[in-house]
Amino acid sequence: MRLLRGTERRQPRLPQPSRKHRWAVVFRLLRWWYTQPYDYEWAHTYGESRTWLLVTRVCAMICCLVYALFGVLVISINPCRCLLPNGLVVAAAVGFAVCSAAWWFRPWPRETTSAWFIVFVDAAITTYLFVGEPLVSLALLNLFVVPGMYVTFVHGPRLMSAQLVYLFAVIAATYTYSVMSPGTSVLVASALALTAMCAGLSTNILAQIALTFLRRDAKESFTDALTGVLNRRGLAEALQQSHAVYPPWSPLTAFVVDIDKFKSINDAHGHITGDAVLTRTANCLADLCRGADALARIGGDEFAIFAHLDAQQAQAFAERIRQSLAEGEGTDFVSVSIGTVTTFVPSWPPADGDIVDVMVANADAAMYRAKNAGGGRIVGRSM
Structure with missing residues (x-):
């Protein structure tokens, strides 16, 4: 012992x-x-x-x-x-x-x-x-x-x-x-x-x-630490707990905004500059999206936006985003590819929680079509 x-x-x-x-x-x-x-x-x-x-x-x-x-x-x-x-x-x-x-x-x-x-x-x-x-x-x-x-x-x-x-x-x-x-x-x-x-x-x-x-x-x-906007979890929570009132079968559009050649910015100027570009992009999107239902960073250089807009209004809004981010020189110039998908939801907040993921996936696919076409473009589709 x-x-x-x-x-x-x-x-x-x-x-x-x-x-x-x-x-x-x-x-x-x-x-x-x-x-x-x-x-x-x-x-x-x-x-x-x-x-x-x-x-x-x-x-x-x-x-x-x-x-x-x-x-x-x-x-x-x-x-x-x-x-x-x-x-x-x-x-x-x-x-x-x-x-x-x-x-x-x-x-x-x-x-x-x-x-x-x-x-x-x-x-x-x-x-x-x-x-x-x-x-x-x-x-x-x-x-x-x-x-x-x-x-x-x-x-x-x-x-x-x-x-x-x-x-x-x-x-x-x-x-x-x-x-x-x-x-x-x-x-x-x-x-x-x-x-x-x-x-x-x-x-x-x-x-x-x-x-x-x-x-x-x-x-x-619920928040992205770098940019201060919502993350994926916060996006789903914000949409499910929304207090906004919309009539049944209102149009809803999901936008996926991706920065073109972001890896090149990181490689040429360093990650600090890359983080600054992400923050500036998030701030610009936040200023433009004040009437939107939600804005979130869902990936490295990808942002998602949900807004109650029909296809025509969504196209005009996406163009405003593209032009606003393109104003600037050097690292202040940001070219983005934007994919949009529009559908009609029977109720708000959506009773089917999976619709958010489905819309993001479809908007993401549309964004990649815009990126493959040379970037700095907008591609829209409907569900």
């Missing part, structure tokens, strides 16, 4: 950061989290495609209804002698009931409307705190947990930070009010205030930092 212990291989221990270094890492992480851009529309689309947005809507509706009942309970158990606080609590309860109905009957709110909803919720909960007994007010601080979770999942770090600052101020004011009230135990008040602080401050920050990493990774999995 001793022999085994003496001969077994010990795993090397990783170096542990010093305490000072740990704090530096924490502050660096918090700064990174706070400065991260947040795309509300993308998060909304992604959440709707995964159905968790529906769950969030139902939870928000139920919680608003419960918070309205809380207002009735608060004013019933211990109404304030002054009319103004009682009126504010009643108004808050009615507001929660209206919000509950809106969550069920109205569409998902825009970013500004959602932010104002949080402002109302925080203000309404605050009116509940200064009507009842001091210790009850401290216990009611936990009502801020639900709107904090909503902000964690639906909004970005800026609104989260503003809400946390407000929550800290409310906790401090409620604690001071409770301690200064006669007959209140300081120890009990301190315990309740610390519980509310831990529940409302630390958990929401940690949860949103983790969500920020997950959202960034999810978004990057």
Whole structure:
């Protein structure tokens, strides 16, 4: 047994950061989290495609209804002698009931409307705190947990930070009010205030930092790292989850755009120049395709575009692409071969997910016909 212990291989221990270094890492992480851009529309689309947005809507509706009942309970158990606080609590309860109905009957709110909803919720909960007994007010601080979770999942770090600052101020004011009230135990008040602080401050920050990493990774999995446009996976997702409304049997055209002699550009000028050409091409296509359904890089120097255009409109649009990319000299000049395929889809988004791959394959074949004819051409076909 001793022999085994003496001969077994010990795993090397990783170096542990010093305490000072740990704090530096924490502050660096918090700064990174706070400065991260947040795309509300993308998060909304992604959440709707995964159905968790529906769950969030139902939870928000139920919680608003419960918070309205809380207002009735608060004013019933211990109404304030002054009319103004009682009126504010009643108004808050009615507001929660209206919000509950809106969550069920109205569409998902825009970013500004959602932010104002949080402002109302925080203000309404605050009116509940200064009507009842001091210790009850401290216990009611936990009502801020639900709107904090909503902000964690639906909004970005800026609104989260503003809400946390407000929550800290409310906790401090409620604690001071409770301690200064006669007959209140300081120890009990301190315990309740610390519980509310831990529940409302630390958990929401940690949860949103983790969500920020997950959202960034999810978004990057749909995006081409070099050009910033969609990749193949993002193209399929964008078309399947499109919110655009088109009548049945509308024309749909797929374009495949390929840079002519791209290998020669790489060989003559290097890969850095080649990457710059790809990025410039993607930016030019993005400017031209603002009304299109999707733009993606599907290969080394190939881009795909989907737009609701008929064959004649598609030909004109492809010519605009070809001419726009051809403007320039030296490496700024880009000659492209474009293949298009037009079909009519019975519904939108397409019920048959394979139609995207079929259209790309047909447009790709048309593009190669254009390339074999000398490049700088457009070849269209129908399905």
